[in-house]
Amino acid sequence: MAESAYKEMWEKLNLDIDAHEGLLEVLGKFYGDIYLSQQGRLQGAEYLDFVLSEVHGLRIKELQDAKAQGRKIIGSFCVFVPEELTLAADAVHVGLCSGADAGTEMAETMVPRNTCALIKSFVGFKLAKICPFTESCDVVVGETTCDGKKKAYEAFAEHVNMYIMEVPQQKNACDHDLLRAEMKRYMEELEKLTGKTIGVDDIKKGIAIANGKRKAIQGLNALRKADPAPISGRDALLINQISFYDDPVRFTAKINELCDEIEARIEKGEGVAPKGTPRLLLAGCPMAVPNWKLPYIVEGSGAVVVGEESCIGSRNIRDLVDEDATAKATTVDELLDLLTDRYMKIDCACFTPNDERLDNIADMAEELGAQGVIHYALLFCQPYSHEAFKVDKTLQAKGVPMLAIETDYGMEDVEQLKTRIEAFVETLES
């Protein structure tokens, strides 16, 4: 998947070269089977293929170049970590993917076996020395969204430079205050790290970039209302995944181009699947690269995925920082308030109660014309597994059928999942 020209760079990053090669090989094969085999793909997907083929190559080189210029690299695992502030500090913000089953056995020496695959993956990637993003980070920002992560970060901190951000679990005024204080504390941490004082214009710039990225994906999602579906769910997921680690300005431009192409396609009535193909919404846990298992199975079962209610999906892009208010703001404090307002709208399952999410899923299903919802929870993920029951109830009341899936990154349940998903699609058809 990448050239040996990068070998020197990987060696410098202290990757385990053999293990890393193995990972790239699997990733490349996976990508070929799941992505390149698709019919009628958009031309703009070339960008996706390119980014992915260079994910451990060119992009890492860019990170090293940025570092050489004195910029800092911040890694995160959660959409609660405000990218706007990272950008305001002129640092690079990358989402650490953790979507593959690698280094799991090593991870299990540090975290309990009954831990979700996402946690095991980020720990495993580090211990197995196969992730050049993790190795490039100056700081990894963790957050207290679930007990699994909270405790895993304690162990992880023995291996990377960790900073922990507290995320509230309710949405009262005092919780708002807590997040507001955490925004400030994160900003100060960035200032310490970069030696730069963050000013009003810096934050405004950060907000503009992050909002721009979110608006591009919002535009894409709006186009997905069309029937026939103009883009596959796999490609859409990939776009959401790439949004976490490609350069945000380049990403925004490319996605806007892609949206133009999609518009032209919709005008011609073309799509990736025939008109009338059953449309499904995926809802639940984040699907980090290269976790393409579920959309691949769904789209191999005669359905098309038209939306992702997930952190690698709508939850990350639905809300913008208020642009008018940002334009009028004159102090850092005001801007931190606006950021806090935006982030408090995130409907992560770690909140209690979290009823907004139920409405959001129902709204999304309606807007996108989805006939059914597949709720996805990683095995051992308490928050999302719990919410599956509530989501089901809400959707049932609206007459939208739902299928709850609990799985991990392993492949041993693929046949069973196929049967369940195909059967679910059959119930929508006949």
Next chain:
Amino acid sequence: MFAGIDIGSRSIELILLEDGGVVRSGRLPTTFDPAAQCRTLLDGVRPKRLVATGYGRSLMEKLAGELAPGLDVQTVTEIKAHALGAHHRFPEARTVLDIGGQDTKAIALLPGGKVGKFEMNDRCAAGTGKFLEYTAGVFQIPVEEFGTYALQGDAAPDITSMCTVFAETEATSLMAQGEKPQNIALGLHEAIVKRTANMLSRVGLQFPVVFAGGVAHNPCVRELLSRKLNARLGEELLVSDDPDMNGALGAALWAARQS
């Protein structure tokens, strides 16, 4: 003529329909070469359409060209096939339970035999035919006789493990403690039934219930399940003479319906 073939983990069943009636049925163990078994079953058969179901359903799509050029092959899931088969045999049925070799499914039926809600075991073989096969091995009894043997028990010890392998361990340790083997066998059957009843309640159990799949032959599971579901008079489980052909029948019906 229309054909339905159910390629399961343990056996393969074939049903041929003509003018709405079954004209031929056949059954072979799956073995390690299911393709060869399919060929044998379909030897000389030229249906207008063949619908495959079961765990190996996609195998038939691959075999299609080789079996007969231009043969129209389609697939449906076991869930749909069992719903169609059960509805055909028992039009009044509201719920279907299918316990096969490696899967257990509970299906709520809508009018007309459509699937409402369904549940399926994920990942492991707990509570499936495999569980019985495996544990019967501990008693060195053919699985076909295991149910009758278990019915001789009078007090079932609690088998707490749903895991096939752990349940075996539990059974052997109960034996070591001197528990009557018939009772242990009964306990193992109880364990399956408990799990199955939970699954049925998750799809919103409604009577009448059709019990299909190979395990429906097992008298002990049938007996315990009727008791557990508290079947009132006239609401016992509906079991056909050949419950293991239900999936193939459903597939054949779907083949015929597509005209």
